[in-house]
Structure formats: structure tokens, C-alpha cells
Amino acid sequence: MTVRELRLKSIFLRKQLLKYIYHAKAGHTGGSLSCTDILNVLYNKVLNVDPKNFKDPDRDRYIQSKGHSVEALYVTLADKGFFPEDDLETLCAYGSNYIGHPTKKVNGMEQNTGALGHGLPICVGEAIAAKLDEKNHRIFTLLGDGELPEGSNWEAFLAAAHYNLDNLYAILDYNKQQITGNNEDVMRIDSVKEKLQAFGWEVREVDGHNIEELIEALNNGPFKVGKPNFIIAHTIKGKGVSYMEGNLKWHHGVPSDEQYEMALNELNESQSLI
């Protein structure tokens, strides 16, 4: 897939996730739009995963620690053919497998997540397991900035460096906002780069909406042999829909009919400019 095609794909995925959130009247809109480009690049340019042979033991692993942004993951997996897109019409509905946080009941999902601060420790275990079995696959996780204060992440940062897990890639969806407010006001996590470097990780910083920068960072690891990889992806919560961007209301907000139409119009216009 070319960079242009990936840009178009990002627009498509944003429209898709808005469509299903709009229909379900539920979902984490802002955070899903924030990580759409990251997931798009992961699944279409980075991860070695095959929808037809998902259980391949040599596949790359992706575990979404910020599980609440599951809608972005659902539409990405559906687009890759892990399950029929129509299944998402049951998003968050009674009896559906497509619930509000990742579950292994859905083809393509590696792990049940949702409570924050869990994804990275599991990935550390999977990265150790890969080394133990002398496998070459890589392990990726996506962290929210709001979940960084969870102490288990910092325990895992230590362990990943201690065990020299250069097959582990942690991506931070750094939109600087969380449900209550700005990270800055809720709990400062500043100097993330320096903190992670001090914890023994090799760090890269990218624009999390720039396809080329994401490809460059995610496909060129390990950044340093013997060190775990940390990618700070600077993002915007609600990215792609101007009235949602940076507006906390859209952390868990669902668009009205009028708002949904406005969002689609804007995304269609963005699409026509690519």
C-alpha cells in the first residue's frame, strides 16, 4: 500500500468508526480517532498477521492496552478481513461479541484488555516467550497517555529493559488528554522521552498522524540491539473532525444526526484533497 493509499485508508477507517459509533450510540470516539493512523499503519504496513491464518505461532502480536479505543481496532480488523464488516452493526449491543473493549471472542484480537495498565506487562511476557522460543516475531502495544500513571506500566518498563526485550514495541498515543481533562491537570507525565530513556528504552518521537513518520519508526526496529523500543506518537484527540479535535466532550461522545453529517462532510472533503 502506498502512502497515498494509506492516507485514504485512514479517512475510510475514520468514517467507518464514526458510522458504527453513531449507529450503536456508544463508543470512545476521540481516542479512536486519535489512534486511527497508528492502527492503519500497523495493520497495513507493519504487522505480519494473516486473517486467514491468525493463529500462526510466528505472527507479530498486537495488544491494545488502551482498550477503550476498540472501535478503531474493530474497523481496522474488519477492513483487513478478520471478520465481516456487517458484524459491527451489533457493536456494544446485547448478545454481541463486539463489546466495548477488546475481547478474544473476536477474530484478530490477541487479548482481553480494558482495565488500564495491563497491556504492557502481558507484552513483556510475550516478548520473553518469543526470546525463549527463539522466534523472530515482534510484540506491539498501544498505550494511552492517560494510563501511564498506572504503576504496573513502570514495573513493566523496568522489566523490559532488564530482560533486553528489543522485540517489544510500545507506542504511546500521546494526545495529552484523558477523560477528566488534560494530562497536565490530571497527572503530569511530562518528559516522557527522558523518563523512558532513563528506564533503559530506546525512544523515537513521531507525528502520530504522519503516515511516513509512522512507517519509518515502526518498521525500522529494533532501534538499538538489546533495548526495548518506545515510540511517542504525538496525536490529537478527535483527529480528522475539527469540532471534535481537542474537545474533551468527545472522549465518550456520540454524534447527533447533524453532527454525524458534519463529520462525514469534513472527512469527504479531506479525502478529495488527498
Place this chain on the structure above:
Amino acid sequence: MKKYIDQGKNDTRSGYGAAMTELGRTNPNVVALCADLVASLKIQPFIDENPDRFFQTGIAEANMMGIAAGLTIGGKIPFASTFANFATGRVYDQIRQSIAYSDKNVKICASHAGITLGEDGATHQILEDIGLMKMLPGMTVINPCDYNQTKAATLAIAEYEGPVYLRFGRPKVANFTPENQKFEIGKALMLNEGTDVTIVATGHLVWEALIAAEKLEEQGVSAEVINIHTIKPLDEEAVLKSVKKTGCIVTCEEHNYLGGLGESIARVLANQHPTPQEFIATQDTFGESGTPEQLMEKYGLNNKAIVEAVLKVMKRK
């Protein structure tokens, strides 16, 4: 009454360590984790023989549970071990989400459970762990009674697919069950047949129950003694069959009466065969410092307390 001989006092945690040494040699899928309590958990021989299959996490139990969940891929069987309070209460959400809800084949192996941890006192004496673990859907909860049984249970859970909480203790206690016994998860063991009262016990209290039964025999009371090493899944049939014969029951455990074995049995009896029951358990308190014997006496967890409970419950028939 059937005689049980103490083959020499030993700690249940050493039974765990011995089984880990054996698993290190016999099962290449077994890997071990520990949060800075290697000596207490008796797993140094495993580490010496299998340095590549041991992962020290430092004092970071939440991370240990997450790593254990991740390590299950490729068929590995992680045994994550630390003290019982750090293995349960401290990391409940990790166990709930990353292990139980995700149905990971992780073995949570917890030493120093209960009041008999002794001198270190209340912070380390967890009396709530059985309740915490048995409430998790899909979690198997096992509390073996002595060295031999803990060793057998450790070997058995390696063969079982699914999350397990294995609870054992610190002090040296009577070792009276057979060496090289076969351990069947979920199967209660009849230790002594009797007709007047059923005594079911788990963990360190099984030996106390046997002593109590001997004392009762001298008073002309015929006590049936059952070892419930697996609290979940509970061998309901064994309990029901016994109380239908004896008409009353005393449940014995080194745990709070809230959430423990006694409550699990009370539920079964209430549903299927209402029976007078007395609870040998701690009475919703934290512990304190002391020798195991002093604390068992104070908190009513010894054979003397069991005898009193039996005499009381028999009057309620």
C-alpha cells in the same frame, strides 16, 4: 479410628519447591516467576537447574502476573509465586483481567497464607485470599494440607489446563499423607469414616481435625473427617453424602469465615440439604504477631476449638 502418622514435620512450601525441581526436570514447558522471594518459595534448585526458565520480576507483583499471562503463549506453563497476600489482594485486577477473564494457563502459587505465617504479623497474614480467588469465574482454588500433598498438587496443576490458585504456608507442620500420592483436583479425600458428625477441613486444619477426631473418639463421638484440598471446584457430592449420614457438620479453615470453604459448603447445604453447621475460621479480623501455635489458639483454629464446635453442632441436630 484410622491412624495417621506424622512422617516428620515439614513446611508445605518446601513441597512446592520439591515439585518445582521435579517439574524442571520433567516438563520443559514449565517456567517460573518470582517477586524477590526465591528462598521463601524454595525454588532455588529449579533456578539452578533451569536458569533460562526462571524470571525474576523484582518486587513488582502486578507486573509478574501480567508477564505470566503473556508467557503462556507457545504452550508455556508459568508458575508465578510469592506470598499469598501479594499474590492475590495486591494484584486482584491483574489476575481478574489478564489471567481469569482471559483464561490464561497461569499457576498462582502462594506461600505464607493465613495466620500461621506467625511473627511477621497482620500485614502479611492474608485471611481473605480464598474468597478473592474463588469468586473469579474459571479459577481453580487448591489448599493442600501437608508437604506431600502440596508436592502432589503442584505436579497435578501442571497437567491441568486453566488458571489455578495454589495456597500453602510457612510453618513446619505434620506430614501425614502418603508420599508420591496421586492428586486429583476437585476430589475430596475421606480420611476417617464416622457417623455422628462430619468434619471437613482444608490446609493446615486437616491435621488438627484428625487430632480432634481422636479426642472425640475418646468421648464416644464418631467423627467423619474429610480433607477438602480443592475449594473450587468443590466436591459437593462428598459433602452431601457425609452429612446425610451424620446430620451435622463442622468446617475448618485458616481463613476468614466470610468467603472461605465454610461459606461454599453452607451454600451447597442450604440449596440441597440444610444441615446444622459450625465454622472453624477467623471471625472477620486481621491477625497479629505470635507463634503459629499461639495464634491458632487465640483465633480458635486448633483441635481444641474443633472439638468444642463438634459438641456444639451435635446439640443442634
